[in-house]
Amino acid sequence: MESAIEVLDLVTYYGERKILKGISFSIPTGMTTVIVGGSGCGKTTTLKHLIGLLRPASGSIHIHGKDIATMDDTSLDEYRKKMGVLFQGAALLNSMTLAENVALPLREHTRLKGSVIDIIVRMKLDLVGLSGFGDFYPAQLSGGMKKRAGIARAMAMDPVILYFDEPSAGLDPVTAAGLDELILRLHQVFKMTVVVVTHELPSIFKIADYVIMLDKGEVAFVGTLDEFKKSDKTIVRTFLERRPEEESYSPDNYFKIITGA
Structure with a gap:
């Protein structure tokens, strides 16, 4: 093994x-x-x-x-x-939308074009069942949805x-x-x-x-x-x-x- x-x-x-x-x-x-x-x-x-x-x-x-x-x-x-990490409280940045939260590691650590990052973000949110929620803020979500958004961000860099x-x-x-x-x-x-x-x-x-x-x-x-x-x-x-x-x-x-x- x-x-x-x-x-x-x-x-x-x-x-x-x-x-x-x-x-x-x-x-x-x-x-x-x-x-x-x-x-x-x-x-x-x-x-x-x-x-x-x-x-x-x-x-x-x-x-x-x-x-x-x-x-x-x-x-x-x-x-x-x-690596990707889902912290216990999801650790989303409350001043950012879900899309901005998921995009953050891509904007910080890659040189991808904004249009490419937008596509990746939509894919990651869809992956966790949050398609269409990109413009929502963490405060507008339930606890389970915050965890899913945290997973989407953790998956951003594959x-x-x-x-x-x-x-x-x-x-x-x-x-x-x-x-x-x-x-x-x-x-x-x-x-x-x-x-x-x-x-x-x-x-x-x-x-x-x-x-x-x-x-x-x-x-x-x-x-x-x-x-x-x-x-x-x-x-x-x-x-x-x-x-x-x-x-x-x-x-x-x-x-x-x-x-x-």
Whole structure:
């Protein structure tokens, strides 16, 4: 199985607090990989490393053979042109129309003529079911439509890797199911590598080929979706069966965590 991404011994600190504790995993080329786990397990921190927003304290992140953890800013910017990201809140610019949002990376990073960019923008909006909405502003759209517009922008540069951060967050079940179908269709049509951070079981079962589970900054499971479903690991069964964990809270410890003391 060819790997698009190889993470080795990744360590990250927030202040003096160790968040990722030497995690290692591979993400297969051309598959949809979901990164799952409970709140605070390190999912979003891992995603930030994969898209180059955070530098690790140590370890490597090889993407198509190149270690982005050691890249200079210029090389990292070139790498980012080959990926697309849907952020959790869609991150659309409210002062721009949908068409202008989708066109932004094309205007910033290519020398295409305006007429060509307009055609590409219409194609991308049609791809996500928003044909005819180019002149609308983000404030005029529902949450699901904003997510779709965010996907259109993420697809603008025809990325080889597409990242999603909690794509179903804040959506009703029907809208979330529609977004899962869109992610599935994009993967099937374009055969790209897709990485999704989520904790939504219906989404995992619908879109995942491969699963990486984190727990308290460590890798708890790596394998196919079928292997994940059949795993007898306690942490996996607890997650799949939605069993509550026994937790004890200390006001003193909580204060230290939120203040970084």
